[in-house]
Amino acid sequence: MSKLLLIEDDDSVSRMYQRLFSVEKIEVEAAFDGAEGLNKARANKPDIILLDIMMPVINGLEVLRQLKADANLKSVPVVMLTNLSNDEDIKSALDLGAIKYFVKSQHDPAVIADMVKEVLAQPKSET
């Protein structure tokens, strides 16, 4: 079964996506801040990471930077999920290596699930 790492600090939002992926039969591991997320990623390499930008301790862009700097983890596709729609952040995230960017309030979870399934279906690249 595919593994998804969800790094999201809001409880209810995290629960919602966990619910979503469990009915979609995708294994979910949840982290509630950037540091926890990095630890869990290193301990248990996921097939895809869903990453929130606005988080305490370390924000999402910094987590992304560290993920891409990690030799083992840099090949894991990262999708940014956030409710901010600052275009500077979009550009930064995409520049840093995120493959997609979603504004949570704008997309139904089903759409997110489809997107995740699509990414997981792609052959893993070794870049």
Add this chain to the structure above:
Amino acid sequence: MPKIGLRFKLLAFAFIMTNLLLVTINLVMSSQMGFSNPGNRLTVFIWEIAAWIILLLLTSIFSGWLLRPLRQIRESSQRIGQGDFNYRLGEDDLEGIGSSFNQMSSKLQKLYRGMQEDQARLEASLNSINVGFIMTDATLNIITINRTAMDLLGKLPLKDSAHANWGIDLIARQISSEVDIAKSLRDCMKQRQPIELNDIAAGDLTLNLFIAPILAGPNDFGTVMIIDDITETKIAERGKNEFFSIASHELRTPLTVIRGNISIMQNYYAKKLNDPDLKGMVEDMYESSGRLIQIVNDFLDTSRIEQNRIQYILEDLSLPPLVTEVIHELKPLADRKKLKLKQSIGTNIKLVKADRNRIKQVLYNLIDNAIKFTRSGTIKVTVVSEDGFIKVAVKDSGSGVAAANSKLLFRKFQQAGTDPLTRDASNGTGLGLFISKALIDDMGGQIYLAKSSPKGSEFVFTLPEAKRITPVQKTRDIIKSA
């Protein structure tokens, strides 16, 4: 020295007349008495001298007597010239000249007092208004400066240590070293037109300056400068915008949870929602939460527009597929109202340089409005190429826009066809067109109501073809796509 001049003239006159008189007497007497007798000649000579002396004396006295009132008039004029209107001439001198003169004096006194009162009123008025007022003459010397202006200038950090001799150049530099205010004063006199200088940063203050020429006939007469301290207004505006920004972000998270969970229920737990009532309620919750999210988005967009903080990701875009996409998304809404939703794409539609999401937003706004305001019939979206622009028209078969409201359509919170008390809350925030206009304007296009009749309205927006140079955007930032 008029006194001596007049006296001299009188004396000279007397002297000449006397001599003429004596010559005549001489001739008469010599013809009668004969001048052969030396005794007679001596007598005559002595009489001549005596007469001459007497006449001189008389003339002296007479001229003094004549000149005194004239001297008094001169003295009085000098006094009036110096502002002392109280000097009066004696009425018995000089035939009524005295009394005319006194009348003139008292009239002048009344006029002058009237002027002083007017001046006092003007000064009181100028000092009571809460904007700074500076009046200069044609060479930019300050004629009047009111208390508010002095206070404002006092609030600014001193750039020159001397306060004395604050000419307008000094004041202008004191207000702002970046904007050449003195130049604007000269320009406005030259062009004979008022000039507005807005949002001038002056120390901790933000000022609006309004400069107008004072014109008297064809000549420059001076300038008037109004200084308006808008610092507090700016702070309030910024505060309001930040409030909307923060509130909108905070609202999005719980809204996401509500709508997302409902969507999961509908998509994955449909079997458990078999009960039609339950299904209906869930459907309503989904729709309402969607509307809430849209309202929050509108507020956020509006506050960003007001703060000039919208950023665009521009790319070469083909409009027809976007139109198809939006129509597809809105079809369920149209179907529910039994409205037909059609599209008609012209030939050879070139690409435009625009932000994909924002164009979708505008299309959504226009087509959604058309659906909202049409009770029955058809909504048609056309895309054509016209004079280097791509023109998108949304035509509906609603009841049109009332003429009175058409001017207000693209302003905030306006809903065409309703007065404030009967606004239909289900029709959205009234911000849609305001936002659409800001977006289209920024991307170099135009948006307008092309037609309106009781049979329906037609909204149009145009965008320049990608090959054309996009006009310079205002102060909004643009990000070009990678």
